[in-house]
Amino acid sequence: KQEVTQIxxxxxxxxxxxxxxxxSFTDSAIYNLQWFRQDPGKGLTSLLLIxxxxxxQTSGRLNASLDKSSGRSTLxxxxxxxxxSATYLCAAVKGGATNKLIFGTGTLLAVxx
Amino acid sequence: GAVVSQHPSWVICKSGTSVKIECRSxxxxxxxxxxxxxxxxxxxMLMATSNEGSKATYEQxxxxxxFLINHASLTLSTLTVTSAHPEDSSFYICSxxxxxxEAFFGQGTRLTVV
Numbered sequence: 001k002q003e004v005t006q007i008x009x010x011x012x013x014x015x016x017x018x019x020x021x022x023x024s025f026t027d028s029a030i031y032n033l034q035w036f037r038q039d040p041g042k043g044l045t046s047l048l049l050i051x052x053x054x055x056x057q058t059s060g061r062l063n064a065s066l067d068k069s070s071g072r073s074t075l076x077x078x079x080x081x082x083x084x085s086a087t088y089l090c091a092a093v094k095g096g097a098t099n100k101l102i103f104g105t106g107t108l109l110a111v112x113x
Numbered sequence: 114g115a116v117v118s119q120h121p122s123w124v125i126c127k128s129g130t131s132v133k134i135e136c137r138s139x140x141x142x143x144x145x146x147x148x149x150x151x152x153x154x155x156x157x158m159l160m161a162t163s164n165e166g167s168k169a170t171y172e173q174x175x176x177x178x179x180f181l182i183n184h185a186s187l188t189l190s191t192l193t194v195t196s197a198h199p200e201d202s203s204f205y206i207c208s209x210x211x212x213x214x215e216a217f218f219g220q221g222t223r224l225t226v227v
Contacts, residue, residue, distance in 0.1 A: 034215065043119070043206055043220035044157075089156060100147070101208070101216060103157040 002027040004092050004104035012110040013080055021075040021107045023090035028068045031095035035064050035075050038087045038106075047088075048075070080111045115141045117209050119219025126197055126226055134192045134222045136207030143209035146190040147216065148182060151204040163190055197226040 003026045013019050023033070032051045036044040048057045048064040050073065056065040063076040073090055087108050091101040116139040126132050136146060145164050149157040161177075163169035163184035171177045179201075181193040190209070194201050202225050210216040 032215075036218075041204075041221075041223065044208075044218040046215065046217070049215050099145070099210065099216070100159060100162060102159070103149075105156050108154075 002030075002092055002094060002102045004090060004102050006088075006090060006104040006107050008107060009105065010108040010110075012112060014112050015080060015082060017080050017111075018076070018078050019080055019109070021077070021088050021090075021109070023073040023075070023104050025071045025073075025092040025102075025104075027092070027094075028071050029095070030068065031093045031099055033064075033066050033073050034091045034093060034101065035062075035073075036089045036091065038089060040087075044089065077109075080109075082111045082113045085109055085111050115139075115209075115214075115217045117143075117207065117217045117219040119207050119222055121222060122220060123223040124225070126224070128198055128226055129196055131193055131195045132197055132224060134194075134205055134207070134224075136190045136192070136209065136219050138188045138209045138217075141209075141211050141214070142187040143190070144187065144212050145210050146184055147208045147210075148180070148190075148192050149206045149208070151206060151221075153204075157206060160192075194224065197224070199226045202226045 007022045034049045035047040050066040061078040066073045087106045090104045118137045120135045148160045161169045161171045169182035184190040206221040208216040208218045
């Protein structure tokens with residue numbers, strides 16, 4: 001059974017800092033891995049999707065890496081801003097007919113102005 | 114990205130009544146839809162997966178008679194919480210995908226049972 005864990009559970013940084021969020025998964029047989037952002041009381045916004053054959057994806061100040069063999073993914077946020085404050089969730093996508101997403105425990109990020 | 118509309122965004126109901134939540138894919142055909150439940154400060158837990166025209170597949174521990182899922186068309190799935198109780202109060206989120214595409218998420222429904 002796939003289990004996805006995120007470290008740290010919460011993180012507070014001053015504005016402008018670069019930061020790394022970690023995601024680990026127990027079953028390396030994934031179809032892809034996806035990072036999401038969730039604002040309080042809201043749905044999910046997809047940030048980056050990394051296919052199993054890829055090692056990283058970049059979008060603006062965000063960079064996500066994937067190491068399937070070690071069961072790890074990281075989300076790097078450069079030059080953090082107060083608007084980046086949110087909960088960040090990673091999800092391992094199981095292959096097959098349904099492509100279920102198994103979500104991690106989340107990291108609550110607060111960027112202090 | 115594609116748009117998934119979830120309605121209502123919040124609902125308050127009395128204990129013992131049933132509540133229906135709709136999930137619509139607006140600009141693509143959703144061959145598969147997923148329903149998640151999220152408790153405060155916790156992650157999303159998959160409740161069930163539904164394919165258009167088929168019965169939903171429920172995750173272990175989810176009562177199928179309690180949470181009725183209908184996926185009658187390629188653009189609409191509904192989740193009905195039957196005989197709701199206060200412990201059913203939660204944030205429910207749907208997601209939808211077409212074949213070989215990523216899943217897109219609705220904005221969620223906050224259910225409060227009083």
